[in-house]
Amino acid sequence: MATPPSDEQGLQAPLQGEDLAPFKVAPTGKCWWCGDVADTREHKFKRTDLARMWPQGSHLVWGDGTQTANVRSARKSTFVKFSANLCGACNNTRSQPFDVAYDKFSSYVWEHQDSLWWRRYLDMTKVYGAQWEDGATNLARYFVKHLGCRMAHENYPVPAVLKPFLDGDPKADSVHMALYKDPALRARRQQGKRDGIDATGLFIEPAVGAASRSRNRLTRYFSGLTIGTVGVVYVWDEDVVDTDPFYVHRRARLHRRDHLPSA
Numbered sequence: 001m002a003t004p005p006s007d008e009q010g011l012q013a014p015l016q017g018e019d020l021a022p023f024k025v026a027p028t029g030k031c032w033w034c035g036d037v038a039d040t041r042e043h044k045f046k047r048t049d050l051a052r053m054w055p056q057g058s059h060l061v062w063g064d065g066t067q068t069a070n071v072r073s074a075r076k077s078t079f080v081k082f083s084a085n086l087c088g089a090c091n092n093t094r095s096q097p098f099d100v101a102y103d104k105f106s107s108y109v110w111e112h113q114d115s116l117w118w119r120r121y122l123d124m125t126k127v128y129g130a131q132w133e134d135g136a137t138n139l140a141r142y143f144v145k146h147l148g149c150r151m152a153h154e155n156y157p158v159p160a161v162l163k164p165f166l167d168g169d170p171k172a173d174s175v176h177m178a179l180y181k182d183p184a185l186r187a188r189r190q191q192g193k194r195d196g197i198d199a200t201g202l203f204i205e206p207a208v209g210a211a212s213r214s215r216n217r218l219t220r221y222f223s224g225l226t227i228g229t230v231g232v233v234y235v236w237d238e239d240v241v242d243t244d245p246f247y248v249h250r251r252a253r254l255h256r257r258d259h260l261p262s263a
């Protein structure tokens, strides 16, 4: 059992799973980005990512850190989509540049995950060329969209601070993001190679939140997603406005996952 949050002492105990239930709200049926009717479901995992794994005859497993399942259809599986919490315009047209940026990043990372293991930085010009700033920022917007869809999917209020960034602001207040390479997933991949199987996959980490009793709401939400052995942690923290996220750097630091916080 987690300790109740006690921000009266300036402390916030991380809460996870059922402990976060009191801070959930009823679904509004509205797009969390623009307020229109929410009638489309964003993919937790992109179809392009899933499709890339199938032809290799790889081991396609859905996992969120607490459970795993086999995914048999990228289009139909409920494991790969969020609840309907965006309108069609926001989920498609408005966020298309984010999806494009993510696809480029994801292809690059998937293809270079073995060489990236030996790197301390990921050079964004290798992914996006001279337009790396637009590319990296739109990639971060994809992750922010993922964060918002995930919070809405889990019935948390989506922080208003996410929207100006999606609307074009160059940086998201209160959202920190860092890229990483994961030694545990690297070890699994290497073991898979020795065993003659492709043990590489896509992973979403379990969310960890923190809440303020006096404000009576969630004030922090932490999670991450991994493509093969390379991924991103993202954290929205109401109490930390200024951040130093990966996308402001041409050479984005590639941390070891075990050197980054888990909550």
Ligand SMILES: [Zn+2]
Pocket: 031, 032, 033, 034, 035, 036, 086, 087, 088, 089, 090, 091
């Ligand atoms: Zn919308």
